[in-house]
Amino acid sequence: MIEVKGLHKSFGDETILDGIDAKFIRGKTNMIIGSSGSGKSVFLKNMLGLFKPDSGEIIYDGELLSEMDGDRQKELRENMGMLFQHSALFDSMTVEENVMFPLRMFTKMRRRERQERANDILERVNLVNLNTKMPSEISGGQQKRVALARAVVNKPKFLFCDEPNSGLDPKTATIIDNLIQELTHEADITTVIISHDMNSVLEIGETILFLKDGIIAWEGTNKEIFKTENEAVTDFVYSSELFRKVRIAQNKGL
Amino acid sequence: MLFEVFKRPTKGIVLKELILKEINDLIIGSLGITAFIALFMGAVVALQTSLNLDNPLIPKSLIGFAVRQSIILEFAPTIISIIMAGKVGSYITSSIGSMNVTEQIDALKVMGINPLNYLVFPKVIAMLFYPFLIAIIMFVGILGGFLAAVYGNLVSAQDFIIGIQDNFVPYQVLYAFIKTMVFGMILATLPSYHGYYMKGGALEVGQASTTSFVWTCVTIIVANYILTTILL
Structure with a gap:
């Protein structure tokens, strides 16, 4: 906590x-x-x-x-694991190297073990066959998933x-x-x-x-x-047209 | 910043790989262009000296002597360092600056890694090998002078070699290497400082690279004067 x-x-x-x-x-x-x-x-x-x-x-x-x-x-x-807004992947490293980075820095795992863990987590975030790609070669969504994989690969608290x-x-x-x-x-x-x-x-x-x-x-x-x-929250939430309509529908009991 | 560079060191095996990568990028990667420049600069010094030798009483071996002195004393350590400020210094500032604006440095901090040690320390160690590059440059520069002088029929090979050996003071080579070491440290740290502490976005990375180049050149030139005053 x-x-x-x-x-x-x-x-x-x-x-x-x-x-x-x-x-x-x-x-x-x-x-x-x-x-x-x-x-x-x-x-x-x-x-x-x-x-x-x-x-x-x-x-x-x-x-x-x-x-x-x-x-x-x-x-x-x-x-700690951190998923940055713009992914913050190390652009000199491949996808796999990015994910293995925390393991490399903080564990005594051998390369093969690191690779296995990285592959497991990359599979988990639905990224396969991208291991050797550089961050600049993949889409923004894929970068986010790689960054998430890097953030959780070392099982953070x-x-x-x-x-x-x-x-x-x-x-x-x-x-x-x-x-x-x-x-x-x-x-x-x-x-x-x-x-x-x-x-x-x-x-x-x-x-x-x-x-x-x-x-x-x-x-x-x-x-x-x-x-x-709470007025501040309702102002924020219902600034969206969609949510305004949902609220009206809820109020009408629909 | 310098104190921080040596604090909380990165894991040894990772650091070793980073140092080898930096030696490759900063030193070996610069060999081609600096050797090319040195070859032609040596040649030009030989040509210029020859053109200014009108007096028949002055021996032609002076061409070899002039090439050796200008290459060893100033061209190899100082002028090449200024060229390196453009090549290596800008690379260091822009690579660290890009990492800064894309939160890669924050990512290192969050992971508990000292970014200054991770990014700058390997560059400082790599630049300890800078004198090896300069030694090669000295050789290539003098070779350039030799080739231009001998194959341009300005002087015989024997006279040129006599000139190179004439009144040789080994301390002057030591002086050149001391300067090289100091310039190497300037080249590793000043551009890193400008990249690490820059603020803003992509535009500011470019501005930081330019500022870094200017300040690195100024620092090298001033340091050159101070070191020459002290050492010679």
């Missing part, structure tokens, strides 16, 4: 995160949603330790991130996904969403997903935090989000 207590972050005079308290539960897909510029990515980067919070605490399984020494932080990071299906067609987006949820449940991973895609939220948002103006404006589940009267 990851706990966040009183997290503040500013850039100059601009306050991005203004006292965030949150809990991300193990074995569930925890989503952070909010409109562009609401501070989602800054929140995630603080949790990952890529940004240093101005104040507040980030606690991984009861242990304060700020109090961990270098070795402990390294150990923690070996148990914590998985972070920054807009995992942005720029993908609806079918591929659904495949990615379902994969993340399946892997989360199977390996009991604490998964944190940043998204502003309402389809994703409905599909896999087991716990949802709604971020607005640097604070958590609402929290609940994907079942509760359509029932809430």
Whole structure:
């Protein structure tokens, strides 16, 4: 589990995160949603330790991130997987080398074992016969799946996904969403997903935090989000014509 | 940045492969173009010296002497380093800069890998082999002068070789290699700094490469002056 207590972050005079308290539960897909510029990515980067919070605490399984020494932080990071918005695959490596990278860095596995594990996970994300391709030779959706495979190949305890299906067609987006949820449940991973895609939220948002103006404006589940009267959330959710129509239909009892 | 480069080292076997790759990319990959330039520069120095030797009292062997001195003292260590700032320096800045803008460096950080050690340390070690490249360049440059002088009928082969051997001070070769080592470190670190700390997108990667080239050249030229003052 990851706990966040009183997290503040500013850039100059601009306050991005203004006292965030949150809990991300193990074995569930925890989503952070909010409109562009609401501070989602800054929140995630603080949790990952890529940004240093101005104040507040980030606690991984009861242990304060700020109090961990270098070795402990390294150990923690070996148990983290991250799916970046633009995949962030190493462009000097092939698909297979990208997926094997965490195994190579953090395990004593032999090359053949690494290859077997990489092939298993690539098969799992429906990517076969692409092992020797370079990232530039495959599509955006395939890159996302390779990045997901790289993120989970070392069986992490914590998985972070920054807009995992942005720029993908609806079918591929659904495949990615379902994969993340399946892997989360199977390996009991604490998964944190940043998204502003309402389809994703409905599909896999087991716990949802709604971020607005640097604070958590609402929290609940994907079942509760359509029932809430919270104005900030309804503004966000029903900015989509489709969801407005769904709501009207629900209100009419259709 | 330099302190960080040596902290939290990457796994040994991975580092070894990265170093070998960098030696191939930075040193061996530069051999062709630098040798080509050196061959012709040596030839031009021989031609220029010959054209300026009007006085019959000055021995023709001076052509060999002039080629040796100019190649060993300045051309091989300094001018080749400036060429390397364009070839290798821009490559380093743009490759690290591209990794920066595409979040590949963040990916390394999240995995608990020290990106400065992973990316810059192998380049620093690879550039320790830079003097070997410069030694080859010295040989090729003098060979270029020899070929132009002898086959252009400017001087006999024997006179040219006498010129090369004339008043030879081994310390000057040491001086050239000391300069080379310093320039090698500048070539590995300054462009890495510009790539690693750049902000923005693809356009800024190009700008960072240009800035890196300019600053690397300026630093090499100033360092050349300081080292010459100290060492000679």
